[in-house]
Amino acid sequence: xxxxxxxxxxxxxxxxxxxxxxxxxxxxxxxxxxxxxxxxxxxxxxxxxxxxxxxxxxxxxxxxxxxxxxxxxxxxxxxxxxxxxxxxxxxxxxxxxxxxxxxxxxxxxxxxxxxxxxxxxxxxxxxxxxxxxxx
Numbered sequence: 001x002x003x004x005x006x007x008x009x010x011x012x013x014x015x016x017x018x019x020x021x022x023x024x025x026x027x028x029x030x031x032x033x034x035x036x037x038x039x040x041x042x043x044x045x046x047x048x049x050x051x052x053x054x055x056x057x058x059x060x061x062x063x064x065x066x067x068x069x070x071x072x073x074x075x076x077x078x079x080x081x082x083x084x085x086x087x088x089x090x091x092x093x094x095x096x097x098x099x100x101x102x103x104x105x106x107x108x109x110x111x112x113x114x115x116x117x118x119x120x121x122x123x124x125x126x127x128x129x130x131x132x133x134x135x
Contacts, residue, residue, distance in 0.1 A: 060096035
């Protein structure tokens, strides 16, 4: 489970990026501000590798630090407007974690059904070996 209240930002890194003009066959340079946002999470980091059911076709690069139990992602903003910052941040979070709720629900269902499944296997094995002489 990601703790979105633990949000931590690094200072933005200002870079230059080459863009192609839509009207002319030329390149021009724009400023880009790269942000890194980090959240704490509880549980195992394996949840970020689960292919959930249902699964949304999306992807976003995340970095998982198992030792500190943090997950981070980067996103870019092309101007210094707060509105764009929030929009790009929210798009990045949605893309990065869109399958997480489904994966958590899948794990809850699996954990709920697992004891009955194990019990049925043990019962079947007992029935199979009942009355048989073992070595």
